[in-house]
Amino acid sequence: MEDQGYPEYQEKEARVSEMISALPILVAQLDTHYRIQFASEGYRVWFGLEPRDQVGHHISEVIGHKAFRTLKPWFDTALAGTQTTYHGEVPYAHCGTRFIHGIYVPYYSYHGTVTGLQIVANDLTEHRAIKKQLADETLRNHTIIQHAIDGIVTINQDGIIQSFNPAAERLFGYSASEVIGRNVKILMPELDRSHHDEYIRHYQQTREPRIIGQGREVSARHRDGSPIDIRLGVAEFFLKHEQHFVGFIHDITDRKRAEKEAREALENLAHADRMKAMGELASGLAHEISQPLTAIQATAEACRSLLEAGRTDPDRLSDAMEQITLQSRRASDIIQELRSFVRKGESKQVSHHDPEFLITNILPLLTNEFEKANVAVEVIPETQLCECAVNRIQIEQVLVNLIRNAVDAMSDHDGERRLRIRTRYRAEDQVCEVAIEDTGPGIPQEHMNRLFNPFFTTKSQGMGQGLPICKSIIERHGGALEVETPDEGGTVFRFTLPYESECRTEKMHE
Amino acid sequence: MNETATVLIVDDDSGIRQALELLMASANLASLSFASGRDVLNADKPEGPACVLLDLNMPDLDGLEVQQRLQEQDPSLPVIFLTGHGDVPVAVKALKYGAVDFFQKPGFDHQQLLQTIRQALASHQATRNANLERQRIRNGIHTLSPRELEVARLAAAGQANKVIGIELGISERTVEVHRGRAMKKLGLRQAADLVRAESTLAEMATD
Numbered sequence: 001m002e003d004q005g006y007p008e009y010q011e012k013e014a015r016v017s018e019m020i021s022a023l024p025i026l027v028a029q030l031d032t033h034y035r036i037q038f039a040s041e042g043y044r045v046w047f048g049l050e051p052r053d054q055v056g057h058h059i060s061e062v063i064g065h066k067a068f069r070t071l072k073p074w075f076d077t078a079l080a081g082t083q084t085t086y087h088g089e090v091p092y093a094h095c096g097t098r099f100i101h102g103i104y105v106p107y108y109s110y111h112g113t114v115t116g117l118q119i120v121a122n123d124l125t126e127h128r129a130i131k132k133q134l135a136d137e138t139l140r141n142h143t144i145i146q147h148a149i150d151g152i153v154t155i156n157q158d159g160i161i162q163s164f165n166p167a168a169e170r171l172f173g174y175s176a177s178e179v180i181g182r183n184v185k186i187l188m189p190e191l192d193r194s195h196h197d198e199y200i201r202h203y204q205q206t207r208e209p210r211i212i213g214q215g216r217e218v219s220a221r222h223r224d225g226s227p228i229d230i231r232l233g234v235a236e237f238f239l240k241h242e243q244h245f246v247g248f249i250h251d252i253t254d255r256k257r258a259e260k261e262a263r264e265a266l267e268n269l270a271h272a273d274r275m276k277a278m279g280e281l282a283s284g285l286a287h288e289i290s291q292p293l294t295a296i297q298a299t300a301e302a303c304r305s306l307l308e309a310g311r312t313d314p315d316r317l318s319d320a321m322e323q324i325t326l327q328s329r330r331a332s333d334i335i336q337e338l339r340s341f342v343r344k345g346e347s348k349q350v351s352h353h354d355p356e357f358l359i360t361n362i363l364p365l366l367t368n369e370f371e372k373a374n375v376a377v378e379v380i381p382e383t384q385l386c387e388c389a390v391n392r393i394q395i396e397q398v399l400v401n402l403i404r405n406a407v408d409a410m411s412d413h414d415g416e417r418r419l420r421i422r423t424r425y426r427a428e429d430q431v432c433e434v435a436i437e438d439t440g441p442g443i444p445q446e447h448m449n450r451l452f453n454p455f456f457t458t459k460s461q462g463m464g465q466g467l468p469i470c471k472s473i474i475e476r477h478g479g480a481l482e483v484e485t486p487d488e489g490g491t492v493f494r495f496t497l498p499y500e501s502e503c504r505t506e507k508m509h510e
Numbered sequence: 511m512n513e514t515a516t517v518l519i520v521d522d523d524s525g526i527r528q529a530l531e532l533l534m535a536s537a538n539l540a541s542l543s544f545a546s547g548r549d550v551l552n553a554d555k556p557e558g559p560a561c562v563l564l565d566l567n568m569p570d571l572d573g574l575e576v577q578q579r580l581q582e583q584d585p586s587l588p589v590i591f592l593t594g595h596g597d598v599p600v601a602v603k604a605l606k607y608g609a610v611d612f613f614q615k616p617g618f619d620h621q622q623l624l625q626t627i628r629q630a631l632a633s634h635q636a637t638r639n640a641n642l643e644r645q646r647i648r649n650g651i652h653t654l655s656p657r658e659l660e661v662a663r664l665a666a667a668g669q670a671n672k673v674i675g676i677e678l679g680i681s682e683r684t685v686e687v688h689r690g691r692a693m694k695k696l697g698l699r700q701a702a703d704l705v706r707a708e709s710t711l712a713e714m715a716t717d
Contacts, residue, residue: 283594283595286594286595287567287594290594290595290615290616291523291525291526291615291616292525293615293616293617294526294529294592294615294616294617295523295525295526295528295529296529297529297616297617297620298526298529298530298532298533298620299528299529299532299533301533301536301620302529302532302533302535302536302537302620303532303536305533305536305537306535306536309536311536316532320532323525323528323529323532326525327525327529330525370569371522371567371568371569374569374570
């Protein structure tokens with residue numbers, strides 16, 4: 001009947017009790033003798049006991065003696081009238097050691113005396129574990145970043161440097177504290193600085209990656225102003241909804257230097273080879289130049305005689321003058337070609353050419369060789385023009401070498417002496433192919449493997465450098481040089497050059 | 511010498527052919543051009559006196575070989591070589607084979623070349639004339655009577671009519687008649703011509 005008098009109150013208490021039970025925390029109430037007055041659902045979960053059954057029992061019977069001993073000083077503090085908190089591990093019975101955050105609040109009677117304490121304990125074990133794991137991970141990542149060989153730099157969406165690892169410090173000559181908070185532009189050469197904001201904006205607007213996710217070889221700037229060759233990879237990430245970028249910076253200065261040295265070594269070797277070739281071709285070239293000179297002299301002499309004799313037929317004289325112009329151009333073309341062939345300083349230039357054009361250019365240098373060896377020459381462009389980005393002199397050198405080899409191969413050969421040079425564009429792998437075919441005796445199988453080895457030669461006068469140089473030059477251009485002896489006889493040297501493309505050109509320019 | 515003299519130009523280089531043609535024309539010399547040794551060997555040679563201006567360094571048949579084959583065709587045809595600077599040893603060989611001269615390209619003296627060509631043409635003309643005369647004599651000799659031949663041989667040997675008459679036991683007047691007839695049949699006009707024909711007559715007489 002009493003109950004009926006307070007139905008609202010009872011309902012409220014039941015709802016609160018339900019709510020407390022639903023919380024993943026322990027809520028309990030002890031009397032001054034540590035006896036349980038109330039225990040929430042949490043106690044069932046933690047200690048496997050029905051909360052109702054726990055009422056009246058000493059708390060140590062539920063949580064174990066060890067746990068009681070650990071917490072007793074806090075219980076006592078609360079019982080003494082002071083609220084207190086415990087933050088630490090508790091060796092519980094049944095559920096084992098847990099890391100808890102406990103609040104112990106004195107419970108007052110209506111008269112103001114402490115009649116017990118209330119316990120609210122939160123299990124932080126998993127939280128701690130995650131935190132620990134996070135800390136470990138942070139430590140690991142920090143270690144990786146600190147000890148990475150590559151520079152790692154993060155910037156925010158405005159390009160302001162957020163972090164700068166020791167490798168970056170070494171690479172750029174700045175300490176982290178100097179650059180954090182400054183715009184990343186200070187690490188770039190003048191040229192790129194003005195564009196960097198634009199780059200970031202462009203990416204933010206279009207989401208069109210130019211460097212993100214692909215990596216690129218670019219130039220950077222050391223604190224002292226000197227340029228550094230780097231390979232830069234960029235990734236994007238978000239912190240608190242704010243866009244950030246992380247740059248991975250690999251120093252390729254050494255590789256670049258090695259590449260440059262290799263390139264220079266090849267250039268020197270190639271130049272020496274060209275000089276040697278020119279020496280060998282000299283008498284033939286003298287002949288080629290002396291032909292037009294002879295024609296010019298004879299024509300001029302004839303004109304003089306005609307004029308002296310008063311035979312001034314304008315048509316005839318004009319024809320003669322035209323011949324002189326034509327023949328002098330012929331001589332100067334040969335000299336021009338010759339000069340560019342042996343030139344060294346400008347040999348780094350890359351330009352776009354159709355291989356067929358290069359072939360027709362160098363043939364005059366070799367006319368005399370063909371005549372001496374009695375070789376018929378045919379240039380056969382099998383497909384439409386195809387442009388390649390090449391170092392013209394070097395490719396011409398390859399052509400001269402291969403063509404001279406072919407002529408040499410045929411010079412002691414009975415039977416047909418025919419040189420065919422075919423050019424074509426190979427659509428399937430986007431390369432231009434040049435094939436130099438002779439009708440000579442072919443290459444013996446036992447020589448095939450060593451053909452491209454330096455110092456391998458079958459010629460008494462040879463140095464065995466020609467083919468290795470050709471191979472190096474072609475490979476530097478991103479192509480391949482192969483040899484083949486067809487069943488029908490002769491030898492075919494075939495080389496490819498990548499079809500012109502912008503990125504290739506860029507690379508070659510470095 | 512009313513026949514046209516012709517310079518046969520043989521060079522695989524069209525520029526040089528054209529230039530030499532003009533040079534010849536400027537010196538009032540007729541010329542014919544050939545682009546290869548084969549072409550000149552296969553061509554019909556001009557009627558009149560000629561000489562060959564031959565490039566030593568040519569593909570296919572080289573100049574030396576062309577020279578030899580031309581000389582097989584006409585041993586008296588003079589050959590003048592144009593050579594490159596490196597070809598001197600070959601050019602010397604060509605001289606041994608009977609070439610008239612060689613000129614090095616480039617920079618040879620054109621006037622000297624023209625002079626050499628004129629001399630060569632004249633020499634070819636002279637040889638040709640001598641050959642023609644010899645041919646005429648050979649053709650005429652069969653028409654001579656034995657007595658006319660006897661008189662002609664002795665006259666060609668430089669004997670006076672009187673001496674011939676005594677030797678043959680005929681009158682000086684008869685000798686004169688036989689001699690005149692023989693001269694006419696052989697197509698000779700002067701006594702000197704007969705003297706020149708002596709060797710031919712001597713050859714023929716021994717046949």
